[in-house]
Amino acid sequence: MELCSFLTLDSFITDPLTHEFMRKALLMSSLVAAVCGFLSSYLTLKGWALMGDAVSHSVMPGVVVAYALGLPFSLGAFIFGVGSVALIGFIKQKSRVKEDTVIGLVFTGFFALGIVLVSKIKSNIDLHSILFGSPLGISLSDVKQTIFICLLVVILLSIFRKDLMLYCFDPRHAKTVGINVFFLHYLLLTCLSLAAVVGLQSVGIILVVAMLITPGATAYLLTDKFDNMTVISVLSAIISSLIGIYVSFWFDLETGGSIVLAQTFIFLFAFLFAPRYGLFKLKKLFAGYK
Amino acid sequence: METINYQNFRIEAENICVDYNGKVALYDANLRLKPSQICGLVGMNGAGKTTFFNALTGFVNISKGKIRINGESVRSAQKDQTIAYVPQNEGIDSQFPISVWDVVMMGRYGSMNIFRCPRESDVQAVKDAIERVDLTDHLSTPIGNLSGGQRKRTFLARAIAQRASILLLDEPFSGVDIRTEKLISELFIQFKNEGKTILLSTHDMIHVREFCDLVLLINKTVVAYGETSEVFTPENITTTFGGISPDFLFGPES
Numbered sequence: 001m002e003l004c005s006f007l008t009l010d011s012f013i014t015d016p017l018t019h020e021f022m023r024k025a026l027l028m029s030s031l032v033a034a035v036c037g038f039l040s041s042y043l044t045l046k047g048w049a050l051m052g053d054a055v056s057h058s059v060m061p062g063v064v065v066a067y068a069l070g071l072p073f074s075l076g077a078f079i080f081g082v083g084s085v086a087l088i089g090f091i092k093q094k095s096r097v098k099e100d101t102v103i104g105l106v107f108t109g110f111f112a113l114g115i116v117l118v119s120k121i122k123s124n125i126d127l128h129s130i131l132f133g134s135p136l137g138i139s140l141s142d143v144k145q146t147i148f149i150c151l152l153v154v155i156l157l158s159i160f161r162k163d164l165m166l167y168c169f170d171p172r173h174a175k176t177v178g179i180n181v182f183f184l185h186y187l188l189l190t191c192l193s194l195a196a197v198v199g200l201q202s203v204g205i206i207l208v209v210a211m212l213i214t215p216g217a218t219a220y221l222l223t224d225k226f227d228n229m230t231v232i233s234v235l236s237a238i239i240s241s242l243i244g245i246y247v248s249f250w251f252d253l254e255t256g257g258s259i260v261l262a263q264t265f266i267f268l269f270a271f272l273f274a275p276r277y278g279l280f281k282l283k284k285l286f287a288g289y290k
Numbered sequence: 291m292e293t294i295n296y297q298n299f300r301i302e303a304e305n306i307c308v309d310y311n312g313k314v315a316l317y318d319a320n321l322r323l324k325p326s327q328i329c330g331l332v333g334m335n336g337a338g339k340t341t342f343f344n345a346l347t348g349f350v351n352i353s354k355g356k357i358r359i360n361g362e363s364v365r366s367a368q369k370d371q372t373i374a375y376v377p378q379n380e381g382i383d384s385q386f387p388i389s390v391w392d393v394v395m396m397g398r399y400g401s402m403n404i405f406r407c408p409r410e411s412d413v414q415a416v417k418d419a420i421e422r423v424d425l426t427d428h429l430s431t432p433i434g435n436l437s438g439g440q441r442k443r444t445f446l447a448r449a450i451a452q453r454a455s456i457l458l459l460d461e462p463f464s465g466v467d468i469r470t471e472k473l474i475s476e477l478f479i480q481f482k483n484e485g486k487t488i489l490l491s492t493h494d495m496i497h498v499r500e501f502c503d504l505v506l507l508i509n510k511t512v513v514a515y516g517e518t519s520e521v522f523t524p525e526n527i528t529t530t531f532g533g534i535s536p537d538f539l540f541g542p543e544s
Contacts, residue, residue, distance in 0.1 A: 045386060093311055162406040166396055169386050176347040176375045177400030177452065178368035224387045224432035 016249045025135040028146055029202045029241040029259065033211065035150045037237030038157055039195050040216030041230045042188060046168040050100060051085070052212040054107035055189070056196035058084030060114025060205055063130060063197075068121045074149055074197045081193030082186075084110050111205075133204035133256035135245065146198050153191050153198075160187060165226055202241065203256035211237065214263040221267075221274040236266050299358070300325055300456055300487040301346065306355030308341050315341040317511050319355075323487050323504070325455070328478060330502035330518070331491040334531055337509045339491040340378075343458050346489075347375050359456065367456075371400045374449035378460040379441055384434050390444050391429045394419055397451035419451035424473060439470030446477065457481065459490040463497055475501065498522060 016022040043052050059077035066076025084106055091102045118127050129137065138146075157164070166174045167184040175181045192212070199208035219232035244259030275283040301323040308316045316338035323329055331339050344350040346357060348364040359367035367373055374397070397419070398412040408416075420426055423443035433441055442462065449457055462474055478501050481488060489506075492498060498505055498518060505522050507513040507530040514526040 045383075159405065162399070165388075166399060169388060170377065170382065170396070172344070172347065172349050172375055172377065172381075173396060173448070174399075175349045176368060176373055177371055177397075178365075179400065220387065224434065225389065226387045226392070229387050 012246070012250065016246060021136050022245070022249060024138060024143065025255070026242060026245055028138055028143060029135045029245055030238045031150050032146065032198045032202045033215075033237035033241040033259075034234050035153050036195050036199050036208075036211035037215040037234040038154065038230060039191055040212055040214070040237065041219060041226070041233045042157075042164055042168055042216075043192065043212055044216035044220055045165075046188070048188075048192070049209070049213045050103055052192060052196070053209040054084060054088065054103045055081045055192050056200065056205060056208040056212065057107040058110035059193065059196050059200070060111050060130065061117055062114075063200070064114050064117040064121060064125060067125050068117075072145055074145055074194065077197040077200075078190070078193050080110060081196060082189055085189055129204070130200065131204050131206055132254060133200060133202050133207070135202045135255050135259075138201060142201060146201060149194050149198050153194050156187060156191055160184065164188060203259050207256055207260045210260040210263055214260070214267050215240070218263070218267045218270045221270040221277045224276075237263070240266055298324060300327075300360060301489070302356075302358040302361075303346065304356045304358075306345055306352045306357060308338070308345050308350055309353050310350075314510065316345070316508075317354075319508065319512050321489075321506060321512075321515065323489065325485040325487055326482050327504060328482060328488040328490070328502050329504040329506055330498040331489055331506050331508065332495075332498060332527075332530060333491075333508040333513075337530070338511075339508065340460060342508065343375065343460060343489075343491070346458060347373055368400075371452050371454055373456045373458060374452045374454035376442075376445045376449050376457065376459040376462060379438055379465050381460065382433075382441070382445070384436075384441065386434070387432060389430045389432055390420065390425055390436070390447075391416065393433060393444050394447045394451050397448035400452070415451045415453065416447075419447040422450055422477065423447040437467065439466035442466050443470055443473065446474065455485070456487045457489070459488065461492060462490055463492060463494055495522075495527070 017026075043049065059081045062076030062078070062080030063073045064076075066073040069076075088099075088102050088106050091097065091106065092099050095102075115127075118125055118130075126134070128134075163174070163179060163184055164187070166179065167181060167188070171181050174184070195212060196208050199211045202208075203211060215233040215237040216229070218236050219229040222232055223229050240262035241259045243262040245255055247253060247262070248255040248258040270278065272279050273282055275281075299322050301321060303319060303321040306316065306319050307314065319338070319342065321329075321342075331342060333339050341350065345352050346359070346364070348368055357364050359372055394416045395408060395412070398408065398415060399406050402408065402412065420429065423446050425440060425443055425447065428436065428440065433444060436444065442465075446462075463471055466474070478488065490502075499522065502518050504516065505518045506515045507521065507526055509530050509532065513530045514521045
């Protein structure tokens with residue numbers, strides 16, 4: 001990791017590839033980023049950012065319990081992720097407390113439960129890797145599970161791509177023409193829980209919500225077409241995770257944080273310079289010169 | 291024709307009640323509409339107009355009463371694409387990254403396969419519908435770049451493309467330009483001639499007199515229902531709007 005060794009861009013890129021853990025990290029993080037980016041378009045348009053935050057934090061006790069019982073951690077995470085949303089819905093309906101308050105208190109409650117469980121269940125669970133991610137130390141069984149979940153989410157989102165878009169845009173119309181809105185709601189939630197699970201390996205539970213909203217928000221500033229938005233979102237997510245891992249390798253930084261920071265920088269760039277919706281409205285500026 | 295035949299009615303709502311977590315939004319409401327009838331739904335904000343629409347489309351469940359659409363359940367009406375809902379402009383996220391074409395195509399989703407791949411006939415239906423609302427020049431325009439009137443026409447085109455026999459329109463004339471208003475009025479006459487049933491909510495009393503054969507005055511429940519000429523009286527309107535005089539609503543000259 002000597003700084004003087006990347007005098008050329010070539011070695012900056014190729015040197016890390018000589019390490020197996022780096023190849024694996026780059027590949028897996030890109031895959032996870034792509035899946036989260038895909039989902040991100042839907043979540044930002046649906047206005048589910050807070051929901052994403054809630055679900056991603058709530059999976060914590062599920063992961064811990066699953067580890068303790070020797071079950072696939074995705075199963076535990078899924079149950080607690082969807083369970084938290086069900087609980088939020090229930091409390092909201094049965095009390096006068098406002099929704100954002102309910103969301104906040106439910107997910108912090110779940111998260112706290114997870115932390116307490118980790119301290120009680122003396123096992124080989126590494127709290128640090130759950131909280132902050134460990135893309136460089138991902139195990140073979142985790143790789144298999146991650147690939148499986150990613151494929152599942154991509155297939156589901158691809159099949160119901162248009163229905164989900166309609167659901168986000170105008171659920172009332174969807175219902176009126178006989179489309180199962182209930183199913184779509186839970187499909188999106190399921191994908192959210194699954195994406196949170198795979199995302200937490202890359203950047204950890206605390207930051208996974210960034211993977212689920214930042215790429216979508218970036219893409220939203222750059223296009224007026226839904227399909228383009230999805231493509232831009234996926235690409236920006238992949239590029240950020242590559243940049244994040246490389247930078248963390250060369251400068252010895254926390255990997256998860258680097259990935260999210262890269263996403264944030266790309267968002268800021270779009271925020272300032274997006275042709276139509278950027279702060280500087282470059283399109284208008286250039287049109288003025290003509 | 292002596293026996294009461296549900297088939298005579300497009301919409302048949304009998305004593306319907308809707309509540310949201312115990313708060314009553316609508317109770318004991320009745321409505322019967324036949325083909326080629328245009329009915330105005332008039333009431334204050336919060337009087338249950340949107341709730342009435344939601345009940346008819348099945349977007350909310352009714353807690354009591356019965357709704358029949360063409361003599362069948364709401365669910366089978368959904369499957370048959372019988373009802374089209376044209377939302378209020380405020381009810382739509384106008385910044386959603388979607389084009390006029392894609393919105394109108396959504397009118398066809400219910401009759402497509404699971405992947406929602408448009409067939410030749412779907413493409414044709416969408417083209418025709420967009421032509422009828424005079425938006426052919428804006429096929430690929432994002433809805434965020436449309437005027438309020440153009441956006442309204444986009445959703446009207448979606449309802450046309452759906453080929454529904456019942457149209458529910460939430461405030462079709464609010465926030466639209468003169469040209470759109472004229473076009474919508476013309477379309478209403480065409481729809482009537484095609485035998486469609488129309489239920490529209492409106493704040494504008496002049497529109498009720500102009501288009502509506504029937505009027506349904508509601509304030510959480512039905513205040514009055516019947517032929518516009520008989521029911522749309524200052525007394526009924528005053529009751530509907532909680533004692534505010536029609537002078538205030540119509541302006542002094544009426």
